[in-house]
Amino acid sequence: MNRPYIICHMVTSIDGKVTGNFLSTPACAEACAIYYDINRKLQSNGFICGRVTMEGSFTGGYTPDLSQFTPVTRENGTNKDFIPDKEHLTDFYAVAFDPKGKLGWKSNRIMDPDGDPGYDGAQIIEVLTEQVDDRYLGYLESMGIPYLFAGKTEIDVSLALRKLHTLVGCETLLLEGGSIVNGYFQRADAIDELSLVIAPVIADKDDKPLFTDSTAADFECIKTEFINGNTVCRYKRKK
Numbered sequence: 001m002n003r004p005y006i007i008c009h010m011v012t013s014i015d016g017k018v019t020g021n022f023l024s025t026p027a028c029a030e031a032c033a034i035y036y037d038i039n040r041k042l043q044s045n046g047f048i049c050g051r052v053t054m055e056g057s058f059t060g061g062y063t064p065d066l067s068q069f070t071p072v073t074r075e076n077g078t079n080k081d082f083i084p085d086k087e088h089l090t091d092f093y094a095v096a097f098d099p100k101g102k103l104g105w106k107s108n109r110i111m112d113p114d115g116d117p118g119y120d121g122a123q124i125i126e127v128l129t130e131q132v133d134d135r136y137l138g139y140l141e142s143m144g145i146p147y148l149f150a151g152k153t154e155i156d157v158s159l160a161l162r163k164l165h166t167l168v169g170c171e172t173l174l175l176e177g178g179s180i181v182n183g184y185f186q187r188a189d190a191i192d193e194l195s196l197v198i199a200p201v202i203a204d205k206d207d208k209p210l211f212t213d214s215t216a217a218d219f220e221c222i223k224t225e226f227i228n229g230n231t232v233c234r235y236k237r238k239k
């Protein structure tokens, strides 16, 4: 396979939703604890999240003042990926699907020592489209944050994964939401396994499903466990 093996690891409600207030209710606390426990045990080279999830979990909406950074010129429309020396990178990655370059990082690593376990210290990688501001590239380079181009306006999931495999060396990555990025992967048929912790709650009508705009696909259930009232399932893509 010329791309990393992708395991989509998520907490869901009984009705298959993955966003909304139910995630922070006491009824879902045990499911979240199980989720982080499994997250630490799954062997991977890191995790992928959409821009909204990265903002909510790690950057808190910080935006850098781009006027302070030297634009990286893209001569004749060439969009050159930026990967600093591999020896300066860690071997665990936080891959942000951030098409327009909106995320404001204060370090090239996830700095979250008191946060959810399993993320602190991960090397950030930005996956961008050609829409990104040249000054944002200058900002990322000044921070030592690698970036990869994959698409004009939307991120081409297959191209992004090929680059993460060939340029960064990722063999297995966890896809950890939210609904929109999961949907892009599902439509690209780039999900090899699902690891779901199903909390014993029903979500609100406005909460989003596991995959936004999914297409039909078959999976086989390879493991089921019941842990303190939660159902934990593994599914494998049927080819």
Ligand SMILES: NC(=O)c1ccc[n+]([C@@H]2O[C@H](COP(=O)([O-])OP(=O)(O)OC[C@H]3O[C@@H](n4cnc5c(N)ncnc54)[C@H](OP(=O)(O)O)[C@@H]3O)[C@@H](O)[C@H]2O)c1
Pocket: 009, 010, 011, 012, 017, 018, 019, 020, 023, 049, 050, 051, 052, 053, 054, 056, 097, 098, 099, 100, 102, 153, 154, 155, 156, 157, 176, 177, 178, 179, 180, 181, 182, 184, 208
């Ligand atoms: N239940 C769980 O286990 C779990 C796990 C993680 C997150 N969450 C929840 O999920 C919620 C966020 O989910 P969400 O669905 O709203 O957003 P999301 O998937 O986190 O991020 C969506 C954004 O990512 C960018 N994006 C991702 N893939 C793209 C592609 N292929 N092409 C173009 N753009 C792409 C776009 O950014 P732009 O908008 O900048 O264009 C898009 O709007 C959070 O509230 C969080 O609580 C739940």
